[in-house]
Amino acid sequence: MLEQRADIAVHSMKDVPVDFPEGLGLAVICEREDPRDAFVSNNYNSIEELPQGAVVGTCSLRRQCQISAARPDIVIKELRGNVGTRLQKLDDGNYDAIILAAAGLKRLEMKERIKSFIEPEFSLPAVGQGAVGIECRVDDQRILELIKPLNHQDTADRVYAERAMNLALEGGCQVPIGSYCVITQDDQLFLRGLVGKPDGTEIIKAEIRGERSQAVTLGKELANELLDAGAKEILTQVYEQV
Incomplete structure (x- = not known):
């Protein structure tokens, strides 16, 4: 410019x-x-449903911080790549769940992948x-x-x-x-x-x-x-x- x-x-x-x-x-x-984060999983409906030791993917320290505070018993694992790549890693079984921006999934017409929305009261957005x-x-x-x-x-x-x-x-x-x-x-x-x-x-x-x-x-x-x-x-x- x-x-x-x-x-x-x-x-x-x-x-x-x-x-x-x-x-x-x-x-x-x-x-x-939608400013919220989205919980995406093939086996669970929410963060609350995740079993002890479940692996959750995100590259955001903000998400890691708030999720770990609420669920210190789960494992946060780094997740990188575009949305398609991240979803594929979930589908390949590398994670029990991943956290993505709801707005991005909606704009890409992938809203059906969202199992639940993470409310700001649980985790403030970026x-x-x-x-x-x-x-x-x-x-x-x-x-x-x-x-x-x-x-x-x-x-x-x-x-x-x-x-x-x-x-x-x-x-x-x-x-x-x-x-x-x-x-x-x-x-x-x-x-x-x-x-x-x-x-x-x-x-x-x-x-x-x-x-x-x-x-x-x-x-x-x-x-x-x-x-x-x-x-x-x-x-x-x-x-x-x-």
Whole structure:
């Protein structure tokens, strides 16, 4: 885009870094798909049904952290590759279950592979999970006007709050950070966040409510609450190990 060879880039928001190259920025956030994680298995219907010692596949430290905290008796095994490759590894018997983003399976028309959805109360999603963002040159008024109608403000407010928390934590998509924001009945933002050790032995959680116009401020304030409660020490340990 900086070389003028492309006008936009379309991203899954959970994979978008907190910082952009100079001259580029996030212009639009489209309406959010299902933000939850999906439990996928050929033999079991939920995490709760898994027997002791069951092998669960994921490459996400966030998922590993929260699942291990709830079920320390199961084995978390690294799982990589595209969605098709991951499902094939499950079907080949390498795992008892795998955890994937529900939005990805729905968009690929593979919803039938989902045995159950993992609710945010059990495991917070990744920052921006389920949302799609459009990046472009910040000074390209023609493109900005063309894509402006694609913006979904409810989703944007929620995702900006989540990303502000992540930015203040100096987090990335490969660290055990979860965040999820909803709009309440009285049109306020309710933002939850967590930072945890990958093995699930320690998880720090916090939540905050506030006006939608203060999305970024709320995210920063929540991050500060987490840091004050010990998240900084956990993140320092994680970064030393990766």
